[in-house]
Amino acid sequence: MSPSETEKNPAVTEDGDYLPGTHPDLPPPVFSRGPIGWIRANLFGSATDAALTLLAAYALYSVIPFLVDWMFVDAAFEGESRKDCRAVAEGACWAFIGNRLSLFIYGFYPEPERWRVDLSFVLLILAIVPVLYDGMPQRGKAVIYSYLYPFIAAWLLVGGFGLEYVPTDQFGGLMLNIVIGVTGIAFSLPIGVVLALGRQSNLPIVRILCVTFIEIIRGVPLITLLFVAAVMLSYFVPPGTNFDLLVRVLIMVTLFASGYMAEVIRGGLQAIPNGQYEAADAMGLTYWKSMRLVVLPQALKISIPGIVNTFIALYKDTTLVIVIGRLDILGIGNSSLADTKWQGLSTEVYIFVALFFFFSCFSMSRYSLWLEKKLHTGH
């Protein structure tokens, strides 16, 4: 105890102790706060921690310089063939990706019409903002646009009504992943909510229907469902009717995600104490109002990690369309490898595809963390 502190506080005994009831708030000791405190607590807390810290540092040291060198320093960004790349650099040959970038993005979408894809991407971002961020001004009106967006996008991409018709089998690349992913994400959440509520319903028919649907969907692999969509569904529709394959895929992917979504949300519903239902009922709220205003906001909040998990899984599963002969970004990459001019560049292709998925999924994950934090109301 420093003399100055003792002077400031007269209620101190001769031994330097404070009299009962007069102990002031003191700052914590220096080694338990600030950067030193952080390092001590997180990196060198014990002998094991210290050893692991040093081991990790060594691993990073031996990997990162090599990776940076290969990816950036010794990489070739321009050229017309693998030979051109090798002539200038030993590392990654990004020229391959650059040359084929439009194929990776648009697939086989006709070149003069590609502005429609660009426009629908821009409109998609505008449609997502009001859904994700409730602080924006005029959000109520903006959300109406978000609801209309799927129809606008469908018109833009497929055409008709003044735009040139583009058959969906020309969709491909990243655009195909986004079309399937966004559709699945947008529709699986509401369908999942309805299924989850239906599973808890007091009406036996509704409950049995929902349980059956969920269990069938969860019991069958997505690839099987995609084959069903590609092959079997045509047996059930009258001959001659043209039921677009992409639409069938969209339906299957959405239903598949809905089944999982329903179970995730059911978990959230079960975490809501009975008292919440009772308080809502006791006010005279109808079933749908009490669900919408009291139960679901809380249940969905609890379910955010699971919901986003399902979204991410769905988004990555969009690459499975390869099994029914549609080329998404991964499919385009695979088929590009067959080009004799660029042979042997699979590492570059897979890293590119992996980075695309990683950044999409990582941003979803970050958004969900932000949302969870924002919705936390201190209890």
Place this chain on the structure above:
Amino acid sequence: MADTESLTENKSPIVSSKGEEDIIQIVGMHKWYGDFHVLKNINLKVKVQERIVVCGPSGSGKSTLIRCINRLEEHQKGQIIVNGIELTNDLKKIEEIRREVGIVFQHFNLFPHLTVLENLTLGPIWVRHTPKNEAEEMAMKYLERVKIPEQALKFPGQLSGGQQQRVAIARSLCMNPKIMLFDEPTSALDPEMIKEVLDVMVELAETGMTMIVVSHEMGFAKTVADRVIFMDEGEIIEQNEPHGFFDRPQHDRTKLFLSQILAH
């Protein structure tokens, strides 16, 4: 009906200066949980503005009884008529009754995702279709009555237990109920918070609200109640005005209960 009369007309006459109209009539009501007979032949009439305290050992069915009045629990036999409407499976009628009957729960049951103000305006806006600004004005009025207007924009999780229970009372009052039910409103509170909630309830009683309170707060019963009801094993054992009830309990089980509860 004959046994109804004999039960309600107790040995000492019930003194009540209240209105003559029965706002709640329960006649020959039974309830079972599965095979377990929770409420047995309940007969109870409550007059407008009457204040009733229900007490009894735990598991005696007192909470279940008041939860039957707004159909949080379903009865299987007998009649419950609230504000002239008989409770049946008809959802419309249930909702109609629930609009007129407020309930305050032991664990508050505030909506944690809404602010205090939003908790209070939810019912008026979505059930009574009150315009938002009017609902907020009324909510602030009731928050002032329970003495926490400064907490309006906080979330329930940021308040103390006593404050939360006062918000819960204000939330019920915002629906302008004709009857208020209290299900052990102070049993989940720390001792120093019980008084602030009881004070609000006493003030509410003074405004002439019809109240049924399940509680072990005997002080509250003595000062506020028009009638105290003692329940045990699903039956109404004894009922009387507070002085008669506490000073001259008739039934052995009542005497035992009172001796246990007043011992400490």
